[in-house]
Amino acid sequence: MKTPILESATRLFARMGYAGTSVQAIADAVGIKKPSLIYWFPSKEALREAVIDDLLSRWNEVLPKVMVAAQGGQDRFQRTLTEVLRFFEEDPDRARLLMREMLDHPDEMQRRLELTLRPWLALVSEYIRLGQRQGRVRPELDPEGWTLNITVLALGTIAAGSVFDQVVGSDGPADFRRRQLDELVRTAHSSLFLDRPASAGAPQESR
Amino acid sequence: MKTPILESATRLFARMGYAGTSVQAIADAVGIKKPSLIYWFPSKEALREAVIDDLLSRWNEVLPKVMVAAQGGQDRFQRTLTEVLRFFEEDPDRARLLMREMLDHPDEMQRRLELTLRPWLALVSEYIRLGQRQGRVRPELDPEGWTLNITVLALGTIAAGSVFDQVVGSDGPADFRRRQLDELVRTAHSSLFLDRPASAGAPQESR
DNA sequence: CCTACCGATCGGTAGG
């Protein structure tokens, strides 16, 4: 979030939604008057576009990191997933905002995600297909389907926040989100790789 | 959706959001005047509550079906997941509405989901633990975490609709959502069960 | 970046 206006707008749009946030509310959060805000951003709609431009450009900053993570062979999976999770955990408002934009403007988001996600998805899928040729990744897996599913799962889990914290019984009243995210990593791992031939006692990789 | 009012309100709240839907817009969709709508539902807020009451009560109608599906041993997994997917696919607005409510009113939804989901989650988790004792389900899997993750994934994928359709490259311009949902089932299956000992050639179960 | 202001729409009421 570069400017204070963009910062407040992002936070409010993510938490209250675009229609649920008035220009007045953003101005109040920033500490200026409404017409002053309209001076910097000519309309509420322009502010919305700036907010999601900012969000998607930050996703694009993550891409290079993932590319770098493409060096080592085996932990490429771990590093990529970690990067995606970090992106949303670093600021859960990103997940909320993306989810809201997909709901509010599906057609626009379809266009924007095509540009933003396609190169990344193609790269990750290529690695997965390589793993399939090497016999390490499950052959029946759909690389694009799997990758987007894990991404949607990360997005949804983090956007949902603590809504599920009380759904589990008496055993774990504490931070259930951590459990969900740990299980996400385990699910991603075990649904991606073929189990090892049976040499060791099927231990799990370190996280 | 019993009444026409509830039907239109559900549709509009799901697609435009609560704040993005005016009472006037709902009245127009129904074909009555605004004060007439306020006669049946004393406030917009009352209408929202009725809409999500209706949605969650329909989820509760699914519960018995899942209980019944608890007869056969092996395909219990398949039937339960199919039921959850059917619930959202039958009317994608359910997924959108739930997602929006989790974003708009996280505290209220936390309370409501505790009541609605807890018995269902406890039952499914119990079956999973049984499978773990029988050595069919992966021992390191977190039953509650896994179940909620798969549910969130179904919710998110269906709420997202066709936003990802253009993200895949040239190969499949057609219905990518189907691929995503098929891969969801495969991911759920392979992350839940231990792979078979190695007798057959690791075929996949029929769907 | 501000004060002053505008037409349109908001959720909701009065009264029948």
Add this chain to the structure above:
DNA sequence: CCTACCGATCGGTAGG
């Protein structure tokens, strides 16, 4: 279920 109406708030402009 309607007509008529209300105060409050909406996004945005004029003019400095």
